[in-house]
Amino acid sequence: MDVRPGGRERGPIFAATRDLRTRPTDGSGARHVAQLWEGDGSMSGREGEGTEGVNAEVRGPDGQNALSPGSMDRNGAGSRAGPAPWALVTGASGGIGAAIVRSLARRGWNGVLVARTRDRLEGLAQELERDHGVATHVVVSDLSRQEAPGEVSEEVARQGIEVDALVNNAGFGDFGPYLDRDDGREQDMIQVNVSALTRLTRHFAAQMATRGRGRILNVASTAAFQPGPLMTVYYATKAYVLAFSEALRHELADTGVTVTTLCPGPTRSGFQSQAEMEGSRLLRLLPVSEAPSVAEFGVKAMLAGRGVAVPGLLNRLGVVSLRFVPRAWWPALVRKAQE
Numbered sequence: 001m002d003v004r005p006g007g008r009e010r011g012p013i014f015a016a017t018r019d020l021r022t023r024p025t026d027g028s029g030a031r032h033v034a035q036l037w038e039g040d041g042s043m044s045g046r047e048g049e050g051t052e053g054v055n056a057e058v059r060g061p062d063g064q065n066a067l068s069p070g071s072m073d074r075n076g077a078g079s080r081a082g083p084a085p086w087a088l089v090t091g092a093s094g095g096i097g098a099a100i101v102r103s104l105a106r107r108g109w110n111g112v113l114v115a116r117t118r119d120r121l122e123g124l125a126q127e128l129e130r131d132h133g134v135a136t137h138v139v140v141s142d143l144s145r146q147e148a149p150g151e152v153s154e155e156v157a158r159q160g161i162e163v164d165a166l167v168n169n170a171g172f173g174d175f176g177p178y179l180d181r182d183d184g185r186e187q188d189m190i191q192v193n194v195s196a197l198t199r200l201t202r203h204f205a206a207q208m209a210t211r212g213r214g215r216i217l218n219v220a221s222t223a224a225f226q227p228g229p230l231m232t233v234y235y236a237t238k239a240y241v242l243a244f245s246e247a248l249r250h251e252l253a254d255t256g257v258t259v260t261t262l263c264p265g266p267t268r269s270g271f272q273s274q275a276e277m278e279g280s281r282l283l284r285l286l287p288v289s290e291a292p293s294v295a296e297f298g299v300k301a302m303l304a305g306r307g308v309a310v311p312g313l314l315n316r317l318g319v320v321s322l323r324f325v326p327r328a329w330w331p332a333l334v335r336k337a338q339e
């Protein structure tokens, strides 16, 4: 078994809901942890105490039940008068996702935090409860498993949490010539960046539409706007996220549910080492943004119900200037920038 920094264990992908535990904290909020995946590859069905062993009530900072329907003010922000709304954020264990969670918590939002690295999620949950007094629910899940989106949705339902905002942020890239890259990693990437995002959106958008309100933030990239040789599959997954989100936004226009696509340019996070792209010229050519400012930009856009949000003037200029370059040139330009 390969144990990665940050306590994440990587092993064969498997399907199991292992256990569900309640971890009371210092009284400033009750934190729950649902482990829907463990990285050692062992197959263990849900343990007997599963749902029964869980205190299904998640308490907010003031000791009141934090699970009554979330309320948003007209900008989608948490209302001080009513119970705090809940946001589900995937990829919350670091980088842009963790910064999005912090940005929402500052506005009074409770958080369902989803990723694989349990200790980072728990650390963030503790920080949010301590610094912002919001309630959290940690869900440890590997979204590259086909079953994961269904399990996450079931877990949220089991806890009685109504998700007012869905942030599909989890994702990763892979740098190098297509034919040299690993097929399994590529399938995992498509599963996380595309399939999990689509299935979580289907589940929660339907509930939001029934309630007549909700916010969805899908994290694409400036990579979404053109093909990207040397990160061929990654760019294609982000083009999907952008096209999917823009179309869905249009379909949901009369439902009270908005879909925002956040398209960051290069941003300092774990992304570059995950994608093995530290040597890419792109990182030397373009200014690299900080995750908190990208997250703040995305959260404001989502709460305001905007469509496509590209943080950073240079990134916006880059996207717009593409319109003046023949499409046939785009792959060569991107390749030059990446090499």
Ligand SMILES: NC(=O)c1ccc[n+]([C@@H]2O[C@H](COP(=O)([O-])OP(=O)(O)OC[C@H]3O[C@@H](n4cnc5c(N)ncnc54)[C@H](OP(=O)(O)O)[C@@H]3O)[C@@H](O)[C@H]2O)c1
Pocket (backbone or CB within 6 Å): 008, 090, 091, 092, 093, 094, 095, 096, 097, 114, 115, 116, 117, 118, 141, 142, 143, 144, 169, 170, 171, 172, 173, 192, 219, 220, 221, 222, 263, 264, 265, 266, 267, 268, 269, 270, 271, 272, 274
């Ligand atoms: N950084 C950039 O330059 C940049 C630019 C444009 C767009 N983006 C996009 O921004 C999003 C966030 O990336 P980041 O920059 O914040 O990178 P990051 O620091 O590597 O964070 C990626 C997050 O996704 C989670 N994740 C990855 N694989 C997962 C899996 N199989 N199951 C569950 N969670 C998984 C990671 O958590 P665990 O490892 O704990 O599972 C982590 O929380 C991604 O969609 C990325 O494509 C990034």
